[in-house]
Amino acid sequence: MTEELTSQTEEFLETIYRLQERDGVARTSELVKMLHVVPGTVTNTVERLEKRGLIRHTAYRGVKLTDEGKVIALRVLRRHRLSERLLSDVLKMEWNQIHEAACQLEHGVTEEVVRNIEKHLEQPTTCPHGNPIPTIDGEIFEETTVPLSTLNPGTEGTVKRITDESPKTLENAAKIGLKPGVHVKVVKKSTRKGTLTIQADGSSQKITLKVAAVIHIKTELKNGSVRQEVKEWSPKKAN
Numbered sequence: 662m663t664e665e666l667t668s669q670t671e672e673f674l675e676t677i678y679r680l681q682e683r684d685g686v687a688r689t690s691e692l693v694k695m696l697h698v699v700p701g702t703v704t705n706t707v708e709r710l711e712k713r714g715l716i717r718h719t720a721y722r723g724v725k726l727t728d729e730g731k732v733i734a735l736r737v738l739r740r741h742r743l744s745e746r747l748l749s750d751v752l753k754m755e756w757n758q759i760h761e762a763a764c765q766l767e768h769g770v771t772e773e774v775v776r777n778i779e780k781h782l783e784q785p786t787t788c789p790h791g792n793p794i795p796t797i798d799g800e801i802f803e804e805t806t807v808p809l810s811t812l813n814p815g816t817e818g819t820v821k822r823i824t825d826e827s828p829k830t831l832e833n834a835a836k837i838g839l840k841p842g843v844h845v846k847v848v849k850k851s852t853r854k855g856t857l858t859i860q861a862d863g864s865s866q867k868i869t870l871k872v873a874a875v876i877h878i879k880t881e882l883k884n885g886s887v888r889q890e891v892k893e894w895s896p897k898k899a900n
Contacts, residue, residue, distance in 0.1 A: 668768035671737045672696065673706055674715060677726055678734035683824065686723035732799055739795040741767040742788035743778045749789040750782060756789060756840070757831035790831065791822030791841035791877070807880065809845065810857065810873035817846040818878035820861075825875035837866045839876050 676695050680687035692703045707724055710716045715730035726734055744763040748754045754762065770778075776797070779785070786802065787793055793801045806821045820843045823834055834840065838861040848865065849858035857873045859866055 666733065670706075670710070671733070671768055672764070673710065674726065674730055674734040675737040675741065677716065677724055678731065678738060681725055686725055688723040692724070735795040735799050735801070736772075737767060739797070740770055740775050742792060742794040743775055743782070743785070744770065745788045745790070746782050746785050746794075747778050750785075756835055757828045759789060760826040760831065761828060787822070787841070789841075790826055791820070792824070792826075793822075804879055806877035808874045809839075809847070809859070809876040809878050810870045812847045812850075812878065812880070814847050814850055816880060817844065818880040819844055820876060821879045822877045823875060824877060830872070830875060833872060834876065837868060838862050838864060839868075845876075845878060 673692075673696065676692060677687040680691050680695070684691070689700065689703050689707065692698075693700050696703070707716065707718050710730070711718050714727055715733065716724050716726055718724050741763050744766040745759045748759040748762055748766070749756065785794060793803050795801050804821060809820075812818070820839055820841050822841060823831060823839075825831075839845070843861055846860045847857060848860055851857075852870070855870045857868050857870055859868065859873075
């Protein structure tokens, strides 16, 4: 592919990747919502990217990345999450603000700059919200986690990642102490009311199941071991 990618195209492919990871497919209605564009823009972009061989669109089902599209999306995601680390760890920006800032920064940094950021930060494996950073070879290493909303009362675990990085969600998560590394115990669950009562760092909190769905928890197996899942999207190096 010789045509240069625009920042809008990179953002589109990255968003498809995020939705595909969450839902198995990227639906056009979700792309409209996440990208803050009109439906016509999504329709035109989908047609253009499908012609370039970066995505596959199935009517009434949604969009998926091709192997080539995944390689590009992972490059963008790598730049994004390392940018978040730079903004958080070095520039000390607020936890709930770095995602939006990184969305701008990720399209302006070169691979050389990204490698220097990674080296300076001593090869971090996750962004500040706990989401895995793709390697330079196009791999993602993910621990097996489950949404907090799926846990039953009495279950305990450790917050590993926040999958919704919108400022409002991150601000709410921070207010109730649900950051990566925090120990959580489910006290009460009410599916009728759509709420979950939890203990986080010794403090009792009531949250909605909608919020709990984007808080991913690592629970120990009976033998105390931890599972790890490796996802490799490209057989070749992504750089």
